[in-house]
Amino acid sequence: MTLIDTHCHLYMSPLDADPTAVQARAAARGVTELIIPAYDQPSWDLMTPFESDPSLHTAYGIHPWLAHESPPGGNFGGITTSLADRLDATSAVAIGEIGLDTKIDTSDLTQQMPLLEAQLQLAVDRDLPVILHCRGAFEEMLSAIENHGGRLRGVLHAWSRGPDLGERFIRAGLHLGLGGSITRPTAKRPRKSALRLPLERLLLETDAPGIGLHNVPAVETEPHHVADVAAALVTIRHEPLFRLAAATTANARELFRLSAPQGESP
Numbered sequence: 001m002t003l004i005d006t007h008c009h010l011y012m013s014p015l016d017a018d019p020t021a022v023q024a025r026a027a028a029r030g031v032t033e034l035i036i037p038a039y040d041q042p043s044w045d046l047m048t049p050f051e052s053d054p055s056l057h058t059a060y061g062i063h064p065w066l067a068h069e070s071p072p073g074g075n076f077g078g079i080t081t082s083l084a085d086r087l088d089a090t091s092a093v094a095i096g097e098i099g100l101d102t103k104i105d106t107s108d109l110t111q112q113m114p115l116l117e118a119q120l121q122l123a124v125d126r127d128l129p130v131i132l133h134c135r136g137a138f139e140e141m142l143s144a145i146e147n148h149g150g151r152l153r154g155v156l157h158a159w160s161r162g163p164d165l166g167e168r169f170i171r172a173g174l175h176l177g178l179g180g181s182i183t184r185p186t187a188k189r190p191r192k193s194a195l196r197l198p199l200e201r202l203l204l205e206t207d208a209p210g211i212g213l214h215n216v217p218a219v220e221t222e223p224h225h226v227a228d229v230a231a232a233l234v235t236i237r238h239e240p241l242f243r244l245a246a247a248t249t250a251n252a253r254e255l256f257r258l259s260a261p262q263g264e265s266p
C-alpha cells in the first residue's frame with residue numbers, strides 16, 4: 001500500500017528539526033511521498049533541500065496571509081515574475097499554497113483577490129495545478145476558478161464543508177483534500193463529503209503541523225497521520241483500505257503528474 005500526503009509543511013517547526021526522521025516514520029506507515037507547499041518567499045528558500053529527494057514534491061506560491069505585503073495598487077508583476085523564476089529553477093509540481101481567507105484581519109478580499117488571480121493565471125499559463133486554501137470565501141473562490149473556463153485544475157485543501165458545496169468545486173474541475181477533520185466523529189459535514197463525493201476527486205492530506213486529528217493536537221501532526229485519515233475513510237465509506245489507498249494515490253499522481261516509482265504495487 002502506498003499513500004501520499006498531498007499537503008504538509010515539512011520546513012515548519014517542529015517537523016523541520018529532523019525531516020528525515022519524519023519521512024521515515026511516514027514511510028513506516030506506507031506514506032512514501034509528500035507534497036510540500038511553500039507559502040511565501042522566505043519559506044520558498046527553505047525548500048531547497050527537498051528538491052533533490054524524489055519522494056518529496058514541492059509547490060510554490062504566496063498565501064493570502066501574506067496579501068498585506070503585496071504591492072499597493074495591485075501590481076503583481078514582481079511577485080509573479082519571482083514565482084515564475086522559482087518554478088523555472090525547481091521541479092515544482094504545483095502552484096500553492098494560495099487562496100482566500102476572510103477570517104484574518106491583516107487583509108481583505110480586495111487585497112487577496114488580485115494576488116490569487118495573478119497566481120491562477122500563472123497556473124493556467126504553466127499548465128500546473130493549484131493548491132488552494134479557502135476560509136469564508138467559497139463563492140468568491142468558485143467564481144475565480146470558473147473565470148478560467150475549465151482550464152484550471154488543482155485541489156481545494158483541508159476540505160471541511162459538506163458535499164453539496166464540494167460537488168460544485170468538483171464540477172469546476174477541482175479535487176478536494178480530506179484531512180484530519182474526517183477523523184473527528186463529530187465533524188458531520190466533512191464526513192458526509194467523504195462519503196458522498198466521487199472517490200476519483202478525493203486526495204488525502206495532513207496539513208502537518210497545522211491541523212490536528214481526533215485525539216492528536218495540531219503540533220503533533222506528522223505526514224504519517226495520513227494513514228489515520230485513510231483509516232477514517234475506510235470507516236466512513238465501508239470500502240477496503242487497499243482500494244481507497246490505491247485510488248487516492250492514483251488521483252494524486254494524475255493531478256500532480258507524479259511518476260510512479262519502479263515496482264510500486266497498485
Ligand SMILES: [Zn+2]
Pocket residue numbers: 007009037097207210
Ligand atoms: Zn497548508
